[in-house]
Amino acid sequence: MVFQILLAAAGLVVLTFAADHLVLGSSRLAERIRISPVVVGVVVIGLGTSAPEFLVSGVAAARGDTDLAVGNIAGSNILNLTLILGVAALAGSVVVTSQVIRREVPLAVGAVVLFAFLAWAGLSPVTGAVLAAAGAGVVLLLLRWASQGRGNQELADDAVEFTHANATVDVPVTLSRLPGWFEPVRAILGLAGVLAGAQLLVANASAIATDLGVPQVIIGFTLVALGTSLPELVTTVQAQRRGESDLVVGNLFGSNLFNSLIGGAVVGFASGSASPGKAAVALSVAMILTAGLAWALLGRGLILTRVEAVALLAAYALTMPLLLSA
Template sequence: MLTHLFWLLTGLAALIAGAELLTRGGTRLAARLGIRPVLIGLTVVALGTSMPELAVGLWSAADGDGSLAVGNIVGANIMNLLLTLGLSALLLPLAIQMQSLRFDLPMMTCAALVLLVMAWDLQLSRSEGLVMLVMGATYLTVLVQTSRHESRAVQAEFEAEYGAEALAGTLPEARGRYALLNDLMWLLGGIAIVVIGAEWLVEGASAIARQFGVPEAVIGLTIVALGTSSPELATTVVSTLRQERDIAIGNLLGSCVLNILVILGITVFSVPSGLSIDSQLLRVDIPVMVLAALVCIPVFVSGRRVGRLEGLALLIGYLSYMAYLLVVRT
């Protein structure tokens, strides 16, 4: 038991550290290559913080733990929408940008509904994974197009976060010609740590689940989801405290979309026979994720902000859901 717990916690720590290295290294590398600031946030940062979910999903799928893989994605999105968004709004009311209202919010809701429909037969097939990937590619393509109209406020936030030199894509003279290689090494090192950490996490979590008779879906919805979503939680809370809300909300909603369409899409497509999932995921957890997405619509539209009371309500919703999982499902 202690050995399994050790590997689970070590895997969690490795995921968090690896995601930070991956995101930072990828961000600086992209900036040095002259990629537009908002594109860095929409792609490198959003995908970087979702890498733990992908690594866990691939390892789980390879081990035949479809419920753990899907539960991780569902739990991560529930955490993003209720815990992360709620905590950020409770700390400081969040203003919602029109980009989030017109595109990110509808896409997030659509992705959640698509997963609900596809999981109706308790099986996610390889063809459904391909459909997810096509939708994800379309989403990223539209983001690239719309990023050309980035606001000055967003540019200022990225400059404050990553530095004027990074935005310009230029290298400080003092760092010399090896700066690009250094950033690449940070990126590759982060990826390696995430992959190794995911293996440790999945092995430890699965062993504990089997030992105590806890459904693997519940492990994915709780411990694994909390671990893999910690980069999004840290990024959003820190961005909120710095009042960099364009980054915080945009990356949070984008991460929810990418988790389903790209991360889960790759996971499902990687398994020729598809993934089988627990019936409880379809009856309870995926509908909770869909409900959380739907709740965001009136919250975001009313006044184009998330106030402290609304943030508190989201937090209470998440704590209630966690209480249900621990009391009823374990």
């Protein structure tokens, strides 16, 4: 048991650092081939930062651990808008613009609702195709908004700033001195590391659940979801310290958007028709209610105070007994 816990932790470490290099390498490669910074910001960075969630869930579903796969996505969706958003609001008031509340946030909540209903019905190749089509439509819509909106230049600047920053653990060479082949290799090795870390984490998390006699969905909802959401937590805390509240909200709701549509599609295709991934009614309801709660609190005055942060943290604490009783 102790050995399996250590291996799961090792998988989580590999996953976290490999995802960092996957996103950075992909972003720099996109910049080198002259892809618009807006496209890099919405697609490459947006999808890349959610890669740990849907790759872990995809590996789990392909192994037949569909409960763990669904639990990971559902747990990440709930955790993002309760625990992580609550921690950010405890550090300081989260203030957002009306444009974010009118456009991106409802889109993300709609994606969570769609995923919740389809996960309750069963994630199969058919429902996976529905989620994939919705995901493609959402990406096109986000790109259209980004290219037309007033935040276009800000998004482009954020993408450029990200691509010129270093990874958490990086090579001690300046960006200008790196050879041209380095970033594609970084991206490929990052992807390989994410897949290896996901396999290590899922295999040992599944074994831990079996040894403890705990349902896989519980392990996915807690241990795995918390681990794969660590990048969002770090990004959120850093953005909140810089006073970039819109980035905090956009990152968390955006993560739920991609988790639900792209992650759900990956689980559906990997599960197959014979053993579709399913979420219990309580878990689906919890996803919808927590997303609605975060939306309502933010939309009430375009600000999230410390009192409301406590309400979000309490909502996260209440989801566990709800799940256990399902």
